[in-house]
Amino acid sequence: MTSPELYEAEYYEILDYDAQTVRCHLCPHECLLASGDKGVCLARKNIEGVLYSLNYGFTEMKIDLIEKQNVYHFFPNSRAQTFATYNCNLDCSFCPVPERAHFDPEKKLNKRFSPDQAVMFAVASGSRVISFGESEPLISYEWIRDTAKIARERGLKVLLRTNGYFKEAPVRELLPYLDAVSINIKAANTEGYIKLCGGGNFEQVKKIIKLIHDSGKLIELSFVIHEELGNDDIAAKEIAEWIAKELSVDVPLHLTRLKPAHRVMHMLPTNITLLEKAYATVKEQGLYHVYLGNVPDHQTNHTYCPNCGEELITRTPVGTEIRRVSLQGRCNKCQGDLNIIMS
Numbered sequence: 161m162t163s164p165e166l167y168e169a170e171y172y173e174i175l176d177y178d179a180q181t182v183r184c185h186l187c188p189h190e191c192l193l194a195s196g197d198k199g200v201c202l203a204r205k206n207i208e209g210v211l212y213s214l215n216y217g218f219t220e221m222k223i224d225l226i227e228k229q230n231v232y233h234f235f236p237n238s239r240a241q242t243f244a245t246y247n248c249n250l251d252c253s254f255c256p257v258p259e260r261a262h263f264d265p266e267k268k269l270n271k272r273f274s275p276d277q278a279v280m281f282a283v284a285s286g287s288r289v290i291s292f293g294e295s296e297p298l299i300s301y302e303w304i305r306d307t308a309k310i311a312r313e314r315g316l317k318v319l320l321r322t323n324g325y326f327k328e329a330p331v332r333e334l335l336p337y338l339d340a341v342s343i344n345i346k347a348a349n350t351e352g353y354i355k356l357c358g359g360g361n362f363e364q365v366k367k368i369i370k371l372i373h374d375s376g377k378l379i380e381l382s383f384v385i386h387e388e389l390g391n392d393d394i395a396a397k398e399i400a401e402w403i404a405k406e407l408s409v410d411v412p413l414h415l416t417r418l419k420p421a422h423r424v425m426h427m428l429p430t431n432i433t434l435l436e437k438a439y440a441t442v443k444e445q446g447l448y449h450v451y452l453g454n455v456p457d458h459q460t461n462h463t464y465c466p467n468c469g470e471e472l473i474t475r476t477p478v479g480t481e482i483r484r485v486s487l488q489g490r491c492n493k494c495q496g497d498l499n500i501i502m503s
Contacts (some may be wrong), residue, residue: 166207166212166214167212167213167216167302167303168210168211168212168213169184169186169204169211169212169213169301169302170186170301170302170330171184171185171186171301171327171329171330172184172185172186172204172211173185174209175192177209179194180194180195180206180208180209181193181194181195181206181209182206182209182210182211184199184204184211185327185329186204186298186299186301186326186327186330187201187249187298187325187326187327188325188326188327188360188361188364189249189359191204193205193206193211194206195207195208195209198214199249200249200359201247201248201249201296201299202214202247202262202263202264202265203215203246203247203263203265203299203300204299205266213300213301213302213303214265214266215245215246215247215263215265215299215300215303216272216300216302216303217272217273217274217275217278217300217303218245218246218263218265218270218271218272218300219243219244219245219246219270219271219272219273219278219300219303220243220244220270220271220294221241221242221243221244221273221278221281222242222244223239223240223241223242223285223287224239224240224242224291225237225238225239225240225479225480226238226239226240226289226291226319227475227480229242229291229293229319229321229342230321230342230344230380230382230414230416230453231319231321231340231342231380232380232412232414232449232451232463232473232475233340233378233380233412233449233463233498233499233500233501234289234317234319234339234340234378234380234500234501235288235289235317235501235502236463236473236480236482236485236500236502237473237479237480237481237482238287238288238289239285239286239287239288239289240287240288240289240290240291240319241281241282241285241287241289241290241291241316242290242291242292242293242294243273243278243290243291243292243293243297243307244260244293244294244295245292245293245294245295245296245297245299245300245303245304246260246261246263246265246270246295246299246300247260247261247262247263247265247295247296247299247300248261248262248295248296248299248323249296249299249323249325249326250296250323250325250346250353250357250358250359250360251357251358251359252346252356252357252358252422253356253357253389253422253423253424254356254384254386254389254418254420254421254422254423254424255421255422256419256421256422257294257295258421258422260294260295261295261296263295275303275306275307275309275310276310278290278307278311279307279310279311279314279316282311282316283314283316287316288316288317289316289317289318289319290307290308290311290316290317290318290319291318291319291320291321292304292307292308292318292319292320292321293319293320293321293322293342294321296322296323297320297321297322298320298322298326298330298331298334301330301334304320304334305333305334305337308320308334308337308338309337311337312337312339317339317340317501318337318338318339318340319338319339319340319341319342320334320338320340320341320342321341321342321343321344322341322342322343322344323343323344323346323360323365324343324344324345324365324368324369325360325361325364325365325368326368328367328368328371331368331371331372332371335371335372335375335377338377339377339378339501340377340378340379340380340501341372341377341378341379341380342379342380342381342382343365343368343369343372343379343380343381343382344381344382344383344384345362345365345381345382345383345399346360346362346384347362347389347390347391347395348362348383348390348391348395348396348398348399349362349398350362350363352389352390352391352395353365355390356389356390366402366406369381369407370406370407373407373408373411378499378501379407379411380411380412380413380414381399381403381411381412381413381414382413382414382415382416382453383395383396383399383413383414383415383416384416384417384418384430385415385416385417385418385430385434385435385438386418386427386430386434387430387431387434388424388427389418389424392434392438393434393437393438393441394441396415396438396441396442397441397442397444397445399413399442400413400441400442400445400447401445403445403447404445404446404447408499409446409447409448410448410449410466410497410498410499411447411449411499412449412450412451412499413442413447413449413450413451414450414451414452414453415435415438415439415442415450415451415452415453416452416453416454417429417430417432417435417452417453417454417455418430418454419454429454432455435452435455436452436460439452439460448466448499449463449466449498449499456476456477457476457477461475461476462474462475463475463485463498463500465491465493465494465496465498466496466498467491467494467496468491468493468494468496470484470491470493470494471483472484472485472491472492472498473485485498485500485502486502487502487503488502488503489501489502
């Protein structure tokens, strides 16, 4: 750290000391940066041959019910102290927060929280969970890691919501400080990522998803459905087949209704018939826990036991009711495992 505003980044290499060029290794873009250049995320800048994180601690704070974050199997019906970070390494046409995703830390000053301050607020709020999300939190990688580490030391559970388009090494370093991860899949193939998000590689995202799942962390996946995006029932089937084969049939998958935003304001919200068709198609692939997102008061918002079929968690616009789930995350009727963290 050379000033109160500059924090040296990690996961980069100096390519030429004389020319002051560096390459960032946080995400697969691997931006090659001359002095004065920023990465595609706008948050990492080469200053005279040293890569700095410009948005360390830039965040906004709020308390959310955890269900609002497309997370149904991690402390259901609990509050999460949420830190909404800035910047992203993708440029998705349906991004709900484009002004936050393409924020320039050098042009607009926002409040900074130190890791200690963030955790202090989370503990004081009485929340069991501290959550990082909104834009792409891993662009603030160093701050997320530092904060998550302190949060775990002070007894909080840590949730990360990410697009998953990152290199393996930084994710491996972060995993010991996480309890659950929610990943938003943008498309069912790399061509879809390029079309909808201006770049990205679904094969790399799948590597990160599998890395997190194989580490034993709870993982939930979401996928926005809309025919004009190419994200239809067939695409959902391809993703479900991969989940069943490479991960597990008990991984929750949220099929989300599009809310028109950013460059797709001209589109209508996803047709309910298509959502229900995608739901039925995914269930046919054997996945236990499939939910329709942004469709209030729909029966697919509830959690059912995959063994006996009992409705165990009811979610309505009014709130969430936990009926028959043990603290061990099992069905109290048949003792079937639900892949839910309750304590």
